[in-house]
Amino acid sequence: NVVNAAALYRYIRKPWDETDLILTVAEALRSFEQEQQLAYQNALLKEINAKLESSLSLLLATLEATIDGVLVLDFAGKVVSFNQKFAEIWNLPGSTSTDDSQKLVDLILESLIKADAIAFQELLVQENIKKRDLLRLKNGSVIEYYLQPQQLAGKIVGQVWSFRDVTQEKQTEETFKHQALHDPLTNLPNRSLFDQKLSEVLTHATYHSEIVALMFLDLDLFKEVNDTFGHSVGDLLLQSVTKRLVACLREIDLIARWGGDEFAIILPQIHYRQNASEIAKRLIEVLQPEFILEGHCLRVTISIGIALYPEDGLDSSTLLRCADKALYNAKKSGRNNYSSLE
Helix, strand or coil, rough: CCCCCCHHHHHEEEEEEEHHHHHHHHHHHHHHHHHHHHHHHHHHHHHHHHHHHHHHHHHHHHHHCCCEEEEEEECCEEEEEEEEHHHCCCCCCCCCCCHHHHHHHHHHHEEEEEHHHHHHHHHCCCCCCCCCCCCCEECCCCEEEEEEEECCCCCEEEEEEEEEECCCHHHHHHHHHHHHCCCCCCCCHHHHHHHHHHHHHHHHHHHHCCEEEEEEEEEEEEHHHHHCCCCCHHHHHHHHHHHHHHHCCCCCCEEEEEEEEEEEEEEECCCCHHHHHHHHHHHHHCCCCCCCECCEEEEECCEEEEECCCCCCCCHHHHHHHHHHHHHHHHHHCCCCCCCCH
């Protein structure tokens, strides 16, 4: 294999020349070395390709095994790849492929509420951004996403999106949050939420020079209802009273169960003390019709104490004390009445 057939033929047919023979053999050796090197390179290339195919298969298998939906976009915003979990999260048709970049993006945008669709569209054109947030769908689902740039050799070549359906987690979270801030019997805000809202309302009123009324309400002789008919009827009465009181208030007002048979109300943006008095009269009147509960006919009245910001106090604690004192005065004057510190 070292000396080709033509060279051998030459030395058979003509007299032997040492220099020519050396040159011919040297050329043949170089050719042999080049062929060996080329064969080695081909073998190495096959080995590298096999490793790349194996790595790609492993990467794709990993992509499919992840619990997140993954979407990869190139620098131009075209879809490079996505996994099956991504298709499931966004309810994509089975025929959707990476060739349908605009169709895929449109399907996502159509699923989102308007504000989140706009935000998502803006993120698609960001070149170098890391962001984690939530997307809300029209069907009520909540999708958490994590966005980061895709880099290759130090250059940004696209985006990688990870998506996870967190609807159940968010619903559970909201349920716990609601339970922590609301009374379980009446579903009204509890003291914690009331204190929080009162602080917010007073801050707003201070900034805008507004008047705020604070009321304490107490059901008159409620203990007798529990003692006579039992706590189950007493609970039903509290729920029925709550419905009537809420119906008398504006959307911006807030009523909370303070504890037992006591309620507290915040009335923001009133113009005069008389406005608070008129609302107190309505609250007393709405309870005048009797309640029919478990076959029992019950009548109930309330006493109300009123305090005004800024006239009666500039902070929550002072206003609460004033409203409580006014409530005491209303009960002392015969109940089924309201009182304020005029």
